[in-house]
Amino acid sequence: MPTHAPYIGRFAPSPTGPLHLGSLATALGSFLDAKVHRGQWLLRIEDIDEGRCDATSAEHILRTLERHSLQWQGEVWVQSKRHALYEAALKLLDTGNLTYPCACTRKEIEDANSLRTPGENRIYPGTCRHGMPAGREARAIRFRCPGAPIAWHDHRLGRFEDDLNTSSGDFVLKRGDGFWAYHLVVVVDDLASKVTHIVRGEDLTDTTARQIAVWNALQSGLETQAIVNTPAYWHLPVILAEDGQKLSKQTGALAVPEHDPVLNLNTVWQHFGLPKIKATTPVQWLELATPIWANYRAAQAA
Ligand code: GLU
Numbered sequence: 001m002p003t004h005a006p007y008i009g010r011f012a013p014s015p016t017g018p019l020h021l022g023s024l025a026t027a028l029g030s031f032l033d034a035k036v037h038r039g040q041w042l043l044r045i046e047d048i049d050e051g052r053c054d055a056t057s058a059e060h061i062l063r064t065l066e067r068h069s070l071q072w073q074g075e076v077w078v079q080s081k082r083h084a085l086y087e088a089a090l091k092l093l094d095t096g097n098l099t100y101p102c103a104c105t106r107k108e109i110e111d112a113n114s115l116r117t118p119g120e121n122r123i124y125p126g127t128c129r130h131g132m133p134a135g136r137e138a139r140a141i142r143f144r145c146p147g148a149p150i151a152w153h154d155h156r157l158g159r160f161e162d163d164l165n166t167s168s169g170d171f172v173l174k175r176g177d178g179f180w181a182y183h184l185v186v187v188v189d190d191l192a193s194k195v196t197h198i199v200r201g202e203d204l205t206d207t208t209a210r211q212i213a214v215w216n217a218l219q220s221g222l223e224t225q226a227i228v229n230t231p232a233y234w235h236l237p238v239i240l241a242e243d244g245q246k247l248s249k250q251t252g253a254l255a256v257p258e259h260d261p262v263l264n265l266n267t268v269w270q271h272f273g274l275p276k277i278k279a280t281t282p283v284q285w286l287e288l289a290t291p292i293w294a295n296y297r298a299a300q301a302a
Pocket residue numbers: 011012013014046186200201204
């Protein structure tokens with residue numbers, strides 16, 4: 001029986017550059033959704049990829065959220081300080097025989113995929129699933145995908161059914177150089193912070209089944225704790241650059257302008273197809289936006 005846990009949402013930006021309007025839209029959507037539910041809104045800085053992330057961007061994200069009165073509850077979770085928890089989670093999965101070491105190089109995986117027809121998903125072919133070839137060394141730890149497809153529901157996009165064996169194959173949780181994969185850390189943190197609702201950009205829709213698989217696997221290892229339901233998902237439309245690309249540091253997305261936060265809120269609001277709100281401060285703007293978001297949420301239900 002599903003339990004009705006209090007709403008806990010989160011915004012989990014990767015500080016690979018200053019906050020741009022696309023991320024502000026996601027932040028606003030997840031913030032308002034928590035506010036509509038009188039829930040909590042947590043902030044997590046996903047700086048696990050230390051080569052791509054930097055402290056200046058993280059600082060810019062925090063200050064920009066504050067300037068728009070998007071105030072999170074509690075302390076900011078910072079992934080680069082949580083290695084020990086990811087290690088413990090990996091150990092737990094390993095105990096359940098849900099991981100295995102893999103020796104395959106990128107080239108070997110590409111070669112195995114070259115037999116697949118164009119349009120077919122590129123997957124890990126399972127070469128090391130039953131043991132690495134003799135004399136080879138592990139380059140990564142992979143997750144053993146479940147045999148059955150993962151079915152899940154998105155608030156806006158409806159029902160999905162994803163057979164990971166044909167969409168991704170067994171995926172990497174940790175690389176040989178110590179790099180943690182997003183699919184592990186995001187789930188460990190969402191589970192640890194008891195997140196009930198994930199509102200994020202639709203560019204992450206495809207990652208959801210992998211994350212649900214890891215969530216279920218971690219849950220089955222935590223025998224002493226009550227089972228926590230997988231979160232509810234709502235993937236919001238993302239703001240695209242003029243050439244149709246996702247806004248990002250790579251596509252040269254500009255930082256959210258410093259002046260006039262109310263104007264910025266209205267800019268991303270209109271992207272959701274919602275009418276401009278007249279307000280003098282971000283706090284007032286957010287108050288006026290909350291009931292409108294509640295109606296928008298209802299209208300978006302698939
Ligand atoms: N850190 C991811 C990003 O900035 C978002 C992760 C998530 O919301 O699950 O794209």
